[in-house]
Amino acid sequence: MITSAIIIIGNEILSGRTLDLNSNFIAKRCSKIGIKLCEIKIIADNYKEIIKEVLKASKKYKHVFVTGGIGPTHDDITALAIARAFKRKLVLNKKAKELLKKHYENSNFELNKSRMKMAYLPSRATLIANPVSAAPGFKIKNVWVMAGVPKIMQSMFLESVEKKLKKGKIIFSRTVKVKKPEGDIADTLYKINKEYSDLDIGSYPFYKPPDIGTNIVFRCSNKKILEKVIKKFCKLLKNRDIEFTVD
Amino acid sequence: MITSAIIIIGNEILSGRTLDLNSNFIAKRCSKIGIKLCEIKIIADNYKEIIKEVLKASKKYKHVFVTGGIGPTHDDITALAIARAFKRKLVLNKKAKELLKKHYENSNFELNKSRMKMAYLPSRATLIANPVSAAPGFKIKNVWVMAGVPKIMQSMFLESVEKKLKKGKIIFSRTVKVKKPEGDIADTLYKINKEYSDLDIGSYPFYKPPDIGTNIVFRCSNKKILEKVIKKFCKLLKNRDIEFTVD
Numbered sequence A, B: 001m002i003t004s005a006i007i008i009i010g011n012e013i014l015s016g017r018t019l020d021l022n023s024n025f026i027a028k029r030c031s032k033i034g035i036k037l038c039e040i041k042i043i044a045d046n047y048k049e050i051i052k053e054v055l056k057a058s059k060k061y062k063h064v065f066v067t068g069g070i071g072p073t074h075d076d077i078t079a080l081a082i083a084r085a086f087k088r089k090l091v092l093n094k095k096a097k098e099l100l101k102k103h104y105e106n107s108n109f110e111l112n113k114s115r116m117k118m119a120y121l122p123s124r125a126t127l128i129a130n131p132v133s134a135a136p137g138f139k140i141k142n143v144w145v146m147a148g149v150p151k152i153m154q155s156m157f158l159e160s161v162e163k164k165l166k167k168g169k170i171i172f173s174r175t176v177k178v179k180k181p182e183g184d185i186a187d188t189l190y191k192i193n194k195e196y197s198d199l200d201i202g203s204y205p206f207y208k209p210p211d212i213g214t215n216i217v218f219r220c221s222n223k224k225i226l227e228k229v230i231k232k233f234c235k236l237l238k239n240r241d242i243e244f245t246v247d
Helices: A022-032 A047-060 A078-085 A094-105 A113-119 A150-164 A182-195 A223-239 B022-032 B047-060 B078-085 B094-105 B113-119 B150-164 B182-195 B223-239
Strands: A002-009 A035-043 A063-067 A090-092 A120-122 A126-128 A137-140 A143-146 A172-178 A200-208 A211-220 A244-246 B002-009 B035-043 B063-067 B090-092 B120-122 B126-128 B137-140 B143-146 B172-178 B200-208 B211-220 B244-246
Touching (some): A002 A022, A002 A047, A022 A035, A022 A150, A047 A078, A078 A090, A078 A120, A078 A143, A090 A094, A094 A113, A113 A120, A126 A150, A182 A200, A182 A223, A182 B113, A211 A223, B002 B022, B022 B063, B063 B150, B078 B120, B078 B137, B078 B143, B094 B126, B120 B137, B126 B143, B126 B150, B172 B223, B182 B211, B211 B223, B223 B244
Parallel strands (some): A002 A035, A063 A143, B063 B143
Antiparallel strands (some): A126 A137, A172 A211, A172 A244
16 A cells, blocks of 8 residues: 655645645545545645654655745745755755756746745755746655646646656545435445445535435445445445436 | 634545535635634544544644534544544434434435434534534534535534634735746845744745736735735835736
8 A cells, every 4th residue: 555645835725815726636646546645734834834744744654745835935945844854955956957047048037046046955855847837846755845836736746746656556436426315325325334344435415406415435446346336236226216326 | 813723534535536625615714703724634534543633633723623524324433533532422412313303304304313323422512503404513622523515514614613713813914916927026025024024925826828927915913014014015016117916
């Protein structure tokens, strides 16, 4: 089992100003490549908090995905905090400098002192390519640090991070959409969950009147078992004359 | 300073199947009533994890807002876990039972054994009214436990939770939308941030070509200081012939 955690750094998420989209994107990709996401934590742009949380997650999980706080402004303190967390110095990374130079030579913007800050990374960090705006993310030990802007983060993850991750056991997932509130099928679910306790069976009611019902999500690494359980569950629903569809 | 944390319980968020909307809703409300949200944690439907995280947050913060896992199905383990966390028994709450009875008498659905499970709550818990589907949330010590379905959670928060929360010092917020990437204004921001280090100044680039720029968010509990700093910042931008709008 390849485990992971996400740490989102951003006052703007905690104030409610911005809806966090990064963790959902990473969560989906992790599911796709068989990496188990165990927790998501959203913390403030706070030096000590970043150090504490990154170290804790780095010890506990195989991978830690961090987003936010690697830009050129005063509130971008992630690189410095993570350098300190791993007792490394923040140094001018020559490769990062070259990438920035090349990018800004071909743009209408100037590679000023503020922007050059983005080339200062923890010593011995590996770069994460940024196909959108050049300023790289970085990897240190098992911690992957990416931009906070969703479009940039996504391109970093897809083009660079994901290619370097070892794939795990894929968990297949199927959803049975039942046209009944979950209270009406809870007993049937108990039965099937007890018989197949290895499976992860989630019950997610939806409530958009007149569309009221429950999505039952079955997750399992063995496709055959998954199909067998789905079949059995559907039979139980049919026996009770309950309408459903299978995705 | 009234502090708080959010704990979202849900495998469906960690698998990426569902985008978490609850924490953004609560974050916005907290900002509105002057409660500082210090962290958000999203964890699995796991008994031990729930106990550990709820206890930790309950000790650290004035309020803890929990969503998810209080329905009638096998994967709804939040009430039991939180009862155990605070060394209380899970008991049939008479008031909750009455609420459910009344609700289901007026509906097409039956108050069966599965649904009755939703009336079993930690002993001495206070109910949180559920204007949508009756099954109540509950409060135990400083932990507010609400439904996971956004529509239901929101009604619980607005109609019941928020009215009982003591309001804190409101943090006023204003945004200056600058039509330049943040690298171009980082030095101006450094200057203003150094002069007013008490203020929370966040720099949030947006990248939707051709719309490229930066939102600068100023947050402060003192409206006069806030306006003064905004004025000063705008003057600095004008001096540099940089376009902007103020929200």
